[in-house]
Amino acid sequence: MDLIDELKKRSTLVDESIQEFLPIDHPEELYRATRYLPDAGGKRLRPAVLMLSAEAVGGDSDSVLPAAVALELIHNFTLIHDDIMDRDDIRRGMPALHVKWGTAGAILAGDTLYSRAFEIISKMDADPQKLLKCVALLSRTCTEICEGQWLDVDFEKRDIVDVDEYLEMIENKTSVLYGAAAKVGAILGGASDEVADAMYEFGRLTGISFQIHDDVIDLVTPEEILGKSRGSDLREGKKTLIALHALNNGVELECFGKADATQDEIDSAVAKLEESGTLAYVREMADNYLEDGKNKLNLLEDSPAKDTLVEIADYMVSREY
Amino acid sequence: MDLIDELKKRSTLVDESIQEFLPIDHPEELYRATRYLPDAGGKRLRPAVLMLSAEAVGGDSDSVLPAAVALELIHNFTLIHDDIMDRDDIRRGMPALHVKWGTAGAILAGDTLYSRAFEIISKMDADPQKLLKCVALLSRTCTEICEGQWLDVDFEKRDIVDVDEYLEMIENKTSVLYGAAAKVGAILGGASDEVADAMYEFGRLTGISFQIHDDVIDLVTPEEILGKSRGSDLREGKKTLIALHALNNGVELECFGKADATQDEIDSAVAKLEESGTLAYVREMADNYLEDGKNKLNLLEDSPAKDTLVEIADYMVSREY
Incomplete structure (x- = not known):
């Protein structure tokens, strides 16, 4: 069974x-609002990581399903509140x-999704x-x-942000939930503390890699695949790792924060980012986190679930959208 | 020791x-924001109910202190989000x-207070x-x-709200947290399921009584004690139990929803509410919930903590501010 089928099998259950x-x-209207995003579907990567982690330590995937749902609800809660804060009107x-x-x-x-998640668990x-x-x-x-x-909200108000600060931000904002997914699956699947901690690190490190790769996707993925205009992060002046590395290394990006930048201007910025080594730097960083994360699985015995976890990690950092 | 001293002793610990x-x-700035309301003090009635409930079932008050703090943080979280939703700029x-x-x-x-509360517990x-x-x-x-x-938010948009709907709203919005305070104290204090359930009902019923009484206070308490202008609920056109009973019984309140109503107009509305029996109806309802709530404590053996719980319940419905 290929990765897409493995994910599909689990997302249907979720x-x-x-x-x-x-x-x-x-x-009813409150609960319709809570179901709006979860019902919109998605790949359910976090629940899949949770279920596969339980399987990979010898546990049963079906019995951890409520926890997988709780995790997905927490993820959806954060998206809803983030969109209010970031004034993002489309999701x-x-x-x-x-x-x-x-x-x-x-x-x-x-708030309701937040408390429901803890109720369910x-x-x-x-x-x-x-x-x-x-x-x-x-x-x-x-x-x-x-x-x-x-x-993240604070960075938008500041002129200068260090790479370390950026990494701290994405670690907290994104990757800890992947860490928690893997560890919750491991705990409920019956893993030892040592293995559960390793699973957390697997999720956290590959989660960081995933988030870094996300910024690359916005720049290099063709619009017809991306579903939105390429380079929107640059136009919005978003402080991604790419932008920070460029700014901190004197690479001038004329289109940064220029809402009406043309596609030619974006292309020339991308070319500059390739030439200056910024994109190579960011890709290498994503690869390193990915490798470190996958290595954490060495503690586990071989199993189809373990293989699928590795495939998910690779997929997260090779996907084009 | 009188009630104020009993409360003070516990609020200092909290x-x-x-x-x-x-x-x-x-x-740091995030955590300063989370501490802003809790640091502003208050009577800490909910934590006191939790601690006293633990004591009243033979448990130890000090060991449940983290739970008392968690409950107070949850209360503060709801105040913060409610103020955004209700556009209340002063707290x-x-x-x-x-x-x-x-x-x-x-x-x-x-959101941070919300998750911290569950972390602490x-x-x-x-x-x-x-x-x-x-x-x-x-x-x-x-x-x-x-x-x-x-x-509550929905009611503000509607013309007609039934008394039953109003009671359902305040039960959920306010009184269940008192119920939870009493029951968490009882559970951690070692109570049987039967006693813990009775404690929940004590908190829930007296909490409803407390909230109903709150609406009376706004109308009859002198301004120098209230700390804000008397009758503000009427001026704002707030759908309190008093307003609903009056509206549903044909008592016309000219100042209802009239932001610039004079104090004379408020006084004449209060007189009408007395004459028509609305205030008597509301006071009786508050008293009945209070008595039902206190009766739930009959399951407990006599103790100083039990006496103090009764005093708190009476205080909540006799206080003038």
């Missing part, structure tokens, strides 16, 4: 379970929640001690995501 | 523990968080099974608070 664990209760090609339900509705839908049929470990990890992870988002 | 469990970490006589840190900052500070030194019960209860409670706030 889709069904979302309907079960997040029913349209009273007040997955649809109007963002705060466009459809207003700021108050979007804040509440996010805490009511799972599993060893209380393990579940409590998962609650502690997930709540810590949510705090870190808030810290990361705070830094 | 104040100290907030500093311990919510230190000013990196990013406890100070600028609201979203005035000081912007909407993005206030959303994030609230899940890392407590107590029986995992009990802690997991507390996490399940608190996450369910947070979902209900979101449901209640959703209804």
Whole structure:
């Protein structure tokens, strides 16, 4: 079975379970708002990492499904609140929640997903001690995501941001949730503390790699695949790792923060970034995090689930969109 | 020791523990925002109910202190997000968080308090099974608070709201957190399921009574005690139980929703509400919830803590501000 099929098999289960664990209760309009993003589908990479991690340590994938749903709901909660904060009005090609339900509705839908996620986890049929470990990890992870988002909002107001600060930001904002996905799966799958910690590092490091690669995609992926205009990060003056490395190394990007930059101007900036070595630097950094992350799996015995985790990691950093 | 001293003794412990469990970490400005409301003090009624409930079932008050702090943080999180949604710019006589840190900052500070609360609970030194019960209860409670706030926001847009709908709203928005406070204290204090459930009902019912009484205070308490202009709920056209009962019973309140109503107009509305029996109806309802709530404590053996819980309940519904 190839990777897409493996992912599809699990995302179908997650889709069904979302309907079960997040029913349209009273007040219906609130619950419709909470289901808006989860129902829009997606690859469900985080739930897949959680389920495969459970399998890879010898556990059962089906029994961790509620935790996989909880993780996906936490992810969706962060997207909803981030979109309010970043004033992003489009998400997955649809109007963002705060466009459809207003700021108050979007804040509440996010808060509801947040608490539902912890409800679902805490009511799972599993060893209380393990579940409590998962609650502690997930709540810590949510705090870190808030810290990361705070830094991200703060960076937009600042002129200079160091690469280290940027890496700290994406680590908190994005990669810790992949770490938590892998570790929750490992804990519930019955892994030792040592293995569970290694799984966390696998998720965290490949998550950083994934986020760095995301910035490259925006620049080099053809528009027909990207689904939006190429170079939008540059036009918005977004402080990505690419932009920071260029700015900090004297590579002048005329189109940076220029909302009406032409495609020719973007192309010439990309050429400059290739020539100056910025893109090579960023690609190498993404590759290094990827390799370090995959190496963490050496602690595991070989299994189809382990192979699929490696494939997911590779896919995350080779995908074009 | 009188009630104020009993409360003070416990609020001092809670104040100290907030500093311990919510230190000013990196990013400092985020954590300063999270500490802004908790540091403004307050009577800490909810933490007191939690600690006293633990004592009243034979448990130890000090060991449940982290849970008391978590509950207070959840309460503060709801205040911060509510103020954004309700566009209330003043809280406890100070600028609201979203005035000081912007909407993005206030959303994030609230989200951080939310996850910190679950971090604190899940890392407590107590029986995992009990802690997991507390996490399940608190996450369910947070979902209900979101449901209640959703209804509250929705009511402001509607012409007609039934008394039953109003009661459902305040039950979810306010009283379930008192219920959770009492039950978490009882669970961690070692109560049986039956006693813990009764404690929940004590908190829930007296919480409803408290919220109903809150609306009376706005009308009848002298301004110098209230600290704001009397009758502000009427001027704002707020759908309180008083307003709903009057509207649904043909009592015409000329000053309802009239932002510039004079004090004379407010006084004449209050007189009408007295004559028509609306205030008597609302006071009786508050009294009935209070009595029902206090009766739930009959299951407990007599103790100083039980007496203090009764005093708190009476205080909540006799206080003038």
